Amino acid sequence: MALAPNESIELRSPMLPTVVKVQCFQAETHDTFTLTLDPPTASGAPYSFLPGQFNMLYGFGLGEVPISMSGDPAQTGSVVHTIRAVGSVTGGLAKVRAGDSIGVRGPFGSSWPMDKARGNDVLLVSGGIGLAPLRPALYHLVRHRDEYGRVALLYGARTPGDVLYREELQAWQSRGAFQVLLTVDRADPSWSESVGLVTALFTPAEFDPQRTVGMICGPEMMIRLTLKEFEKRGVAANRLYVSLERNMQCAVGFCGHCQFGPNFVCMDGPVFRQDRIKAFFDVREA
Numbered sequence: 001m002a003l004a005p006n007e008s009i010e011l012r013s014p015m016l017p018t019v020v021k022v023q024c025f026q027a028e029t030h031d032t033f034t035l036t037l038d039p040p041t042a043s044g045a046p047y048s049f050l051p052g053q054f055n056m057l058y059g060f061g062l063g064e065v066p067i068s069m070s071g072d073p074a075q076t077g078s079v080v081h082t083i084r085a086v087g088s089v090t091g092g093l094a095k096v097r098a099g100d101s102i103g104v105r106g107p108f109g110s111s112w113p114m115d116k117a118r119g120n121d122v123l124l125v126s127g128g129i130g131l132a133p134l135r136p137a138l139y140h141l142v143r144h145r146d147e148y149g150r151v152a153l154l155y156g157a158r159t160p161g162d163v164l165y166r167e168e169l170q171a172w173q174s175r176g177a178f179q180v181l182l183t184v185d186r187a188d189p190s191w192s193e194s195v196g197l198v199t200a201l202f203t204p205a206e207f208d209p210q211r212t213v214g215m216i217c218g219p220e221m222m223i224r225l226t227l228k229e230f231e232k233r234g235v236a237a238n239r240l241y242v243s244l245e246r247n248m249q250c251a252v253g254f255c256g257h258c259q260f261g262p263n264f265v266c267m268d269g270p271v272f273r274q275d276r277i278k279a280f281f282d283v284r285e286a
Helices: 088-093 128-143 166-175 198-202 220-233 274-281
Strands: 018-027 032-037 054-059 063-068 079-084 101-108 121-127 151-157 179-184 212-217 240-243 271-273
Touching (some): 032 101, 054 079, 054 088, 063 088, 063 101, 079 128, 128 212, 128 240, 151 166, 151 198, 166 179, 179 198, 271 274
Parallel strands (some): 121 151, 121 212
Antiparallel strands (some): 018 101, 032 079, 054 063, 054 101, 240 271
C-alpha cells in the first residue's frame, strides 16, 4: 500500500518510510546511478547523518534495499545515494526521475571514525561501488583538512568505464590536498593510471603505519586482501575499520538476516573495527 506524506507526524517510526521527492537522477556508469533526494524529515527539522551510515530506500510495489549515503554530510538540503542496479528493487529505482517519489527510512548504523582519526594519517581503500560509502568521509576530510595528517585514497574498479565520480576524483588529484591513486583490472587506451589489484597502490601511498587509521569498503575478497596488506605494513587491527552490508532487510535488528557472529550488521555496523570482528571475518563462508 502506498504511503502518503503526513506533515503532522513529528516522531517517525523506524519501520515507517517517509515519502520524499527525487531532486535529481544522474547516471554514473552503465549500471550505477546517483539519486539526490529531498531530506526525509516529517517535522521540518534539519536532516543529518554521519559518514558511513545508510538509509533503507523503498520502491513502491518493489520493496526495500539498504543503501549507504554518498553525499556531503554538511549539505542538509538533500540526501544522496549512489546505487548499482543489480536486482528488482535497485533496477526499479534506476527508472525513477526528478519529481518521482520513493520511501526512505533512516539514517541507521555506525559510522566512520572521523573523530578518532583526527590528528592521524588516514588511508581509505575502496573497490567498485565501495567508494560511495567512503565519499562522505572524503568530503569531511576535505572540509577539515587541517585536522588530519596525510590522507590517501586508493580506489580500484573493473574497467575505466566503471570508475565512479571520475570528474570529482580528477579535481581532488589536481587540487593536491591528498593522494588519489587509481587502478583498474582491465585498461583501455584512454587509461593512464595503474592496472592491477588495489593492494598494489599501497607502495606509492604516503602514510605512517604507526599513526594511520584505515577505512575500507568494497567486495569482501578485496577487503580480505587489503586487511592482509595493512597487517604487512604494520597497521594495528584496532586502527582499521571496514564497512559491511550483508543482507540487511529491516535495519533495526528484528529480522535477523544480517547476523554476523554475535553482531547485527544493521545495528552494530555497517562500520566495524577490525579487531572486533576478525575471528568471524577470517571464516571464508561466515
